[in-house]
Amino acid sequence: MEKRGVFVLKEIRIRFSKTGRAKFISHLDLMRTMTRAVRRASIPVWYTEGFNRHPYLKFAAPLSLGFEGKDESMDIRLINDMPAEDIEDRLNQVLPDGLIVHHVGEPVMKLRDIAFARYLMRFKDNNNHLSEFIKEQNIIAKKRTKKGLVREIELSPFLNKAEIHDCNDNELCLILPCGGETINPALVVTAYEEYVEQCQGEHIKVFCDITRLALLNSDGNSFV
Amino acid sequence: MAYNLDELLRMVQKPARYTGGELNSVVKNKENIGVRFAFCFPDLYEVGMSHLGMKILYSLLNKQPNVFCERVFMPDTDMEELMRQNSIRLFGLESRDAIDTFDFVGFTFQYELSYTAALNMLDLAGLPIRAANRDSSHPLVIAGGPCVCNPEPIADFFDIFVLGEGEEVILELIRLYNSHKEKGYDKTAFLHQAAHIEGVYVPSLYHVEYNNDGTIANIKPRGEAPATIRKRIIGDLDTVYYPESFVVPFIDIVHDRAMSEIFRGCIRGCRFCQAGFIYRPVREKSPEVINAQSRSLCKSTGYEEFSLSSLSTSDYTKLESLLPMLLEWAQEQNTNISLPSLRIDGFSEELAAKLNVLRRSGLTFAPEAGSQRLRDSINKNLTDNDILETANKAFTAGWTAVKLYFMIGLPTETFDDVAEIISLSQKIVDRYYKNPNRQKGKGVNVSVSVSSFVPKPFTPFQWEPQDTMEMLEQKQTHLRSLLTTKKISLHWHDASTSFLEGILARGDRRLGDVIEGVFKRGCKRDAWSEHFNLQVWLDALDEFGLDPSFYANRRRSFDEILPWDHLDYGVTKKFLIKENECAHNNVTTPNCRQACSGCGAARWKKGVCLS
Numbered sequence: 068m069e070k071r072g073v074f075v076l077k078e079i080r081i082r083f084s085k086t087g088r089a090k091f092i093s094h095l096d097l098m099r100t101m102t103r104a105v106r107r108a109s110i111p112v113w114y115t116e117g118f119n120r121h122p123y124l125k126f127a128a129p130l131s132l133g134f135e136g137k138d139e140s141m142d143i144r145l146i147n148d149m150p151a152e153d154i155e156d157r158l159n160q161v162l163p164d165g166l167i168v169h170h171v172g173e174p175v176m177k178l179r180d181i182a183f184a185r186y187l188m189r190f191k192d193n194n195n196h197l198s199e200f201i202k203e204q205n206i207i208a209k210k211r212t213k214k215g216l217v218r219e220i221e222l223s224p225f226l227n228k229a230e231i232h233d234c235n236d237n238e239l240c241l242i243l244p245c246g247g248e249t250i251n252p253a254l255v256v257t258a259y260e261e262y263v264e265q266c267q268g269e270h271i272k273v274f275c276d277i278t279r280l281a282l283l284n285s286d287g288n289s290f291v
Numbered sequence: 292m293a294y295n296l297d298e299l300l301r302m303v304q305k306p307a308r309y310t311g312g313e314l315n316s317v318v319k320n321k322e323n324i325g326v327r328f329a330f331c332f333p334d335l336y337e338v339g340m341s342h343l344g345m346k347i348l349y350s351l352l353n354k355q356p357n358v359f360c361e362r363v364f365m366p367d368t369d370m371e372e373l374m375r376q377n378s379i380r381l382f383g384l385e386s387r388d389a390i391d392t393f394d395f396v397g398f399t400f401q402y403e404l405s406y407t408a409a410l411n412m413l414d415l416a417g418l419p420i421r422a423a424n425r426d427s428s429h430p431l432v433i434a435g436g437p438c439v440c441n442p443e444p445i446a447d448f449f450d451i452f453v454l455g456e457g458e459e460v461i462l463e464l465i466r467l468y469n470s471h472k473e474k475g476y477d478k479t480a481f482l483h484q485a486a487h488i489e490g491v492y493v494p495s496l497y498h499v500e501y502n503n504d505g506t507i508a509n510i511k512p513r514g515e516a517p518a519t520i521r522k523r524i525i526g527d528l529d530t531v532y533y534p535e536s537f538v539v540p541f542i543d544i545v546h547d548r549a550m551s552e553i554f555r556g557c558i559r560g561c562r563f564c565q566a567g568f569i570y571r572p573v574r575e576k577s578p579e580v581i582n583a584q585s586r587s588l589c590k591s592t593g594y595e596e597f598s599l600s601s602l603s604t605s606d607y608t609k610l611e612s613l614l615p616m617l618l619e620w621a622q623e624q625n626t627n628i629s630l631p632s633l634r635i636d637g638f639s640e641e642l643a644a645k646l647n648v649l650r651r652s653g654l655t656f657a658p659e660a661g662s663q664r665l666r667d668s669i670n671k672n673l674t675d676n677d678i679l680e681t682a683n684k685a686f687t688a689g690w691t692a693v694k695l696y697f698m699i700g701l702p703t704e705t706f707d708d709v710a711e712i713i714s715l716s717q718k719i720v721d722r723y724y725k726n727p728n729r730q731k732g733k734g735v736n737v738s739v740s741v742s743s744f745v746p747k748p749f750t751p752f753q754w755e756p757q758d759t760m761e762m763l764e765q766k767q768t769h770l771r772s773l774l775t776t777k778k779i780s781l782h783w784h785d786a787s788t789s790f791l792e793g794i795l796a797r798g799d800r801r802l803g804d805v806i807e808g809v810f811k812r813g814c815k816r817d818a819w820s821e822h823f824n825l826q827v828w829l830d831a832l833d834e835f836g837l838d839p840s841f842y843a844n845r846r847r848s849f850d851e852i853l854p855w856d857h858l859d860y861g862v863t864k865k866f867l868i869k870e871n872e873c874a875h876n877n878v879t880t881p882n883c884r885q886a887c888s889g890c891g892a893a894r895w896k897k898g899v900c901l902s
Binding site: 088091121 | 300306539543590591624
């Protein structure tokens with residue numbers, strides 16, 4: 068793979084799930100975990116050339132602490148070729164519980180193509196307001212910006228398109244913007260808590276298991 | 292409504308402290324397990340997970356098919372509050388089972404200020420904190436680590452203390468426990484028998500009587516318990532168990548790297564240093580074994596850095612042959628080697644060159660005292676010239692930052708000795724600017740860290756009064772007043788924590804009530820400065836009629852019975868007295884390789900004592 072005296076690096080996309088105990092690995096910690104996994108697996112990855120050399124890893128949209136992810140994505144660069152199945156097997160042998168690689172291949176889309184993400188939200192809630200909640204027109208989320216300001220975001224357009232699971236009233240499947248102007252589904256949970264408070268007159272903490280099912284491009288196709 | 296653990300984890304900072312499931316953590320099928328062991332570190336996950344002793348014993352215990360060892364750490368305040376509100380007892384990270392049903396609950400004590408954290412952990416586990424209130428239905432609560440060389444202040448809370456190195460004795464203890472379990476375990480019967488294992492101290496089998504002045508009249512064993520309890524040591528470090536893998540944490544911990552132990556003990560005999568006496572004699576691991584172990588650790592963890600662990604890296608006699616072996620594969624794998632505890636006088640140009648190949652880690656020296664007179668007195672055999680020459684070499688090699696560690700409050704110290712901390716630091720700054728080969732265009736930074744001396748058991752200074760807080764604070768003020776340049780940055784430790792350490796380090800059993808008392812008044816995290824509150828301790832001491840200065844600031848006579856006199860760490864009292872007298876006469880003692888000074892550790896006929 069040598070050309071003009073320099074290595075041509077082969078870009079590889081690794082898609083994996085992050086479930087169970089692994090949902091409590093933060094994004095920063097996930098990067099460290101993956102760095103070490105790549106080292107344990109002896110995958111011939113390219114190291115950055117700086118003072119602090121480390122394997123080059125590039126993650127698609129970070130996943131919030133506490134969320135599960137079914138189809139997360141991480142790019143590496145190879146300095147020597149290695150078959151995709153090999154990379155998958157080697158990584159799966161050395162990854163901690165809850166992290167499983169399910170696809171390795173050359174990237175098709177660019178990271179900046181990510182525009183949405185599809186989430187499954189399982190509400191642990193006996194209040195049964197979910198079906199009304201998603202039909203409401205004026206659900207507003209308050210998002211704190213980096214400058215500490217609060218910005219109001221209209222959630223209703225996304226909620227109105229959400230689906231409630233056929234056999235379970237508390238399961239919501241919805242698509243939210245991701246990548247550029249990201250809306251974190253935790254904002255939906257907060258908005259729902261406020262909604263329940265309005266309906267019942269008391270604040271009830273609502274737990275919600277959140278799983279990111281897929282990253283999507285602007286056409287709604289899965290990120291590959 | 293009570294929340295479950297999964298829900299709690301979403302409400303706390305750094306939930307990965309409590310989830311377990313890290314790579315290389317061991318989860319066993321509980322069906323086939325005879326002994327469940329909770330290895331407790333009385334501090335946060337990030338601190339405990341950095342501790343090598345815990346990694347060794349965790350792996351060793353889990354290597355036994357019959358034993359399941361789990362890790363337990365002190366939860367942070369947010370988690371503790373939620374656990375108490377929701378009736379979740381302290382659990383093992385591996386199984387998430389509450390530890391009050393385990394067979395053993397074992398603590399390691401690396402510092403005295405973690406005592407109350409251990410009581411809090413017992414309480415969070417739903418266990419009675421006093422050993423006398425736990426019967427055969429409770430786990431055995433045991434402890435080890437350097438602090439248990441004087442475990443008397445916490446004697447009321449523990450069933451067993453394990454003295455010295457744990458690899459062999461812990462298995463002997465478990466074997467005995469298993470045999471008792473087979474015929475029907477009875478705690479009292481077990482403890483009586485366990486007391487006969489070398490290194491096992493059962494505090495309830497000893498009775499302490501006091502004189503009217505508060506000193507000890509006698510320490511008497513009950514029944515058949517041995518009169519003195521001798522620490523355990525490992526004879527051969529090449530064959531002793533060492534883990535092939537470490538648990539790799541998700542979150543960033545204090546020392547997040549692989550560690551290879553290169554030797555135990557220290558040849559130096561610096562008179563203030565407890566580790567230099569209680570781990571004698573020096574025993575080295577061979578370079579081949581270290582190389583193989585380092586390599587397998589890096590392979591199994593994926594760590595990008597490993598360090599060589601010992602009390603004084605440059606005293607390892609085969610460093611020059613070890614480093615090339617390590618470098619050969621470490622460079623190829625982009626793995627950094629770090630060499631902590633590198634002593635000033637062992638720092639050769641060659642070594643500097645070899646280190647230079649690797650990432651430039653900080654250059655750290657520990658002169659401990661500013662003046663030559665005081666360095667002689669504490670037996671830190673090191674001259675101004677050694678320090679300056681070494682620093683100069685480091686500057687030539689490209690270093691621009693030097694870290695210096697000093698102590699104040701050492702026995703015989705005067706304000707002039709204290710002032711020399713600053714003058715020595717200034718000399719280092721001057722040497723930098725005189726060095727024509729220094730890194731161009733960069734200033735020098737000499738970081739000076741000044742801690743307060745705490746006299747410790749089993750050192751020649753065990754009889755010495757500790758400086759009062761007022762004296763320590765005066766010396767700190769003096770240091771600050773002498774500082775005239777920004778090239779030197781000065782850091783000092785809070786004198787009040789050193790004072791409490793001084794009380795606990797040489798305390799007796801009467802402090803048990805005090806420790807329980809402060810715990811009940813909310814002291815649980817004394818080792819964390821933001822939670823430390825000396826006044827609560829002083830009030831409790833007062834309540835039980837005890838005088839803090841009796842423990843910290845009093846000179847003991849050589850013939851006083853010390854609270855730890857029934858414990859035997861190898862070094863004899865005769866030797867420590869001789870060393871104390873040398874200190875007062877500013878006379879140094881040669882290190883173990885130059886000449887044997889007859890400390891008593893030669894009785895084991897191991898390591899450096901053989902040559």
